[in-house]
Amino acid sequence: MSENITLSTGDVKRDYEIVDIIHVAQIIRSWWITTGGREIIKFYPEVDKKLREVAKEKGCDAVIWIDYDFTRAETRGLTGTKTTAIITAYGTGVKFK
Numbered sequence: 001m002s003e004n005i006t007l008s009t010g011d012v013k014r015d016y017e018i019v020d021i022i023h024v025a026q027i028i029r030s031w032w033i034t035t036g037g038r039e040i041i042k043f044y045p046e047v048d049k050k051l052r053e054v055a056k057e058k059g060c061d062a063v064i065w066i067d068y069d070f071t072r073a074e075t076r077g078l079t080g081t082k083t084t085a086i087i088t089a090y091g092t093g094v095k096f097k
Contacts, residue, residue, distance in 0.1 A: 003052065005055045006064075009065070016095060018092055023054075059095060061094060066089055070086070073086075
């Protein structure tokens with residue numbers, strides 16, 4: 001079950017071997033961004049779920065040293081300005097010994 005995969009922004013105190021880099025992204029469309037992007041916090045559980053799913057596919061027990069990034073882009077067109085935000089997360093996928 002992917003729910004059992006440990007996620008950590010640091011190291012873990014277990015012996016492990018590195019499997020691969022785990023990277024995911026979540027795109028948030030403009031209608032969600034109304035207060036300068038603070039509401040993107042609601043999307044972090046979805047990002048964590050994606051990290052666990054990719055880690056499971058690669059046979060990992062944990063993803064360590066995770067880094068979360070947030071990018072916001074505005075595009076101007078004939079229908080006005082649209083904002084898109086992207087949350088990315090990446091870390092090191094490991095298998096416990």
